[in-house]
Amino acid sequence: MTGPLADRILGLGAVDLARRLIGATLLVRGAGGTIIETEAYGRDDPASHSFRGPTPRNASMFGPAGHAYVYRSYGIHLCLNVVARPGEAVLIRALAPTTGIAAMTARRNSPLLCNGPGRLTQALGIRAEDDGRAFAGSDFTIALPPDPADLLVGPRIGISRAQDLPWRFGLAGVRGHSRPFPPQPRS
DNA sequence: GTCGGGATCGCCT
DNA sequence: GGCGATCCCGACA
Secondary structure, eight states, rough: OOGGGGGGGOOOOHHHHHHHTOOOHHHHHEEEEEEEEEEETTTTTTSSSOOOOOTTTTTGGGGGBBBBBEETTTTTTTEEEEESSTTTTTEEEEEEEEEOHHHHHHHHHOOOBBBHHHHHHHHOOOOGGTTTTTTTTTEEEEEEEEOOOOEEEEESSOOOSSSSOOEEETTTTTTTOOOOOOOOOOO
């Protein structure tokens, strides 16, 4: 279950990776939990930072799969992504905290630890310098779940283009999503 | 509980 | 020069 994430997600696009990451365990320097909400951003996706091609800011989105893409949002918050195929990435939007809760609580002056992309990077102590790091060592780890998770699906949050794509995913049956999911179509 | 405004900065146009 | 893949807090119901 350990080792580089890249070896286990070879060739996966952002949508497939976003689904696979639900239920995975994310650990950053001894703090983290279960991933319960993700969003996919594609290569030819008007809502994606990679839509207009590589720039210094989004360079890690075009780097190796299984590495982090960390960027600053609204000049204030940091957001954490996992790179899939070149130009594709998955935004981690919420965790169910399981490990290092004391450290996360100390970094956040709020009981809301990890339900939101900006909140979880603060709780985990993510820094801008973590951009491009591999999820491969003891400090940055993602362990995929043994079984496929029961998924919720909905449109992405906070974007102005491609709002119709159902590329937001959540773990069913838990609390702590950053926002509610719409009623699910029966399967 | 819900709503709305402000903070703050790097990148693209 | 404008605008975000956001969050927090205070006002009101």
